[in-house]
Amino acid sequence: MTELMDAVNAEQEVLDTKFMLRAYQLAQQAQCHDEIPVGAVVVANGQIIGEGFNQSIMLNDPSAHAEMIAIRQAGQTLQNYRMIDCTLYVTLEPCPMCAGLMIHGRIKRLVYAAKDAKTGAAGSLLDLVNHQGLNHQVDVCEGLMANECSALLSAFFKRRRAEKKAQKKAARK
Numbered sequence: 370m371t372e373l374m375d376a377v378n379a380e381q382e383v384l385d386t387k388f389m390l391r392a393y394q395l396a397q398q399a400q401c402h403d404e405i406p407v408g409a410v411v412v413a414n415g416q417i418i419g420e421g422f423n424q425s426i427m428l429n430d431p432s433a434h435a436e437m438i439a440i441r442q443a444g445q446t447l448q449n450y451r452m453i454d455c456t457l458y459v460t461l462e463p464c465p466m467c468a469g470l471m472i473h474g475r476i477k478r479l480v481y482a483a484k485d486a487k488t489g490a491a492g493s494l495l496d497l498v499n500h501q502g503l504n505h506q507v508d509v510c511e512g513l514m515a516n517e518c519s520a521l522l523s524a525f526f527k528r529r530r531a532e533k534k535a536q537k538k539a540a541r542k
Contacts, residue, residue, distance in 0.1 A: 385480050388412050388458040389514045393482075395422040395435065396460045396521055402427055406521045409435035409459040411443035411452060411476075418455070419443030435459060436467035440474055451475045460518040462489035462511070468497040471507055478508045482518035 388410050395408025399422035411419035421438025425431055436459055444450050456478040457463075457471060463481065468490035471479065479491060479498060490497040491509050498507040 384412075384415065385458070385510070385513055388417070388456070389460070389480060389482060391417065391420065392435075392458045392460050393514060393517060393521070395420055396518065399423045399435070400521065400525055406525050407435040407459065407461045409439040409457060411439045411455050411457050413443070413447070413452070413455045418446040432466065434464065434467050436463050437470060440470055440476070444474070453477065456480060460514070461485055461522065462491050462493055463498070464488040465490040465495070465497055468507075471498060472503055472505045475505055476507055478510070480510045480513055482512070482514045483522060484511065484515070 392408040392410050395410070396406040397408070399408060400406035402422075402424070404423040404426050406423070408422045409420065410417050419439040419442035421435045421442065423435050424433040424438065427433075436457060439457065439459075440452065443452055443455060450473075452474045454477050455474075457476050458480045459467075460482045462483065462485040463471065463479070464485070465488070481491060484493045486493050488494060491507075492499075492511065497503075498509060500506075
């Protein structure tokens, strides 16, 4: 029995890594558009049914987070507003808005890479996805590819700070 469970867990880990790699690629796409590099995919029955990357700046839409875009696309693919038995893979811990969306959409499982101490709503700042007062809770797996995703985010913000500093310096001249 233990061997069977180990095999199932190993298979799930392979799938989780595959889908997180896709989310990471989408995060890199966001960075190419000078957006905060976050990517997300929604998976049902081993297939990607929705994907997205942050587009808030491009679309002038504060709700255009990677998770929001991926979940909207998944709803269209399923022709249903409920994503029962779906998993959301995202490179950064979801914010309260996206956590609320996961609850309303009945996402079964969340796999995220990097924690977000400032706005994370899956355990870091608060744990909205597992709040017992709500009518749905989400199974959470954290830390897969955390180093890679954290490094991508850190490099992005370091570059942004340097650009702003250079702009201020140029404006003083």
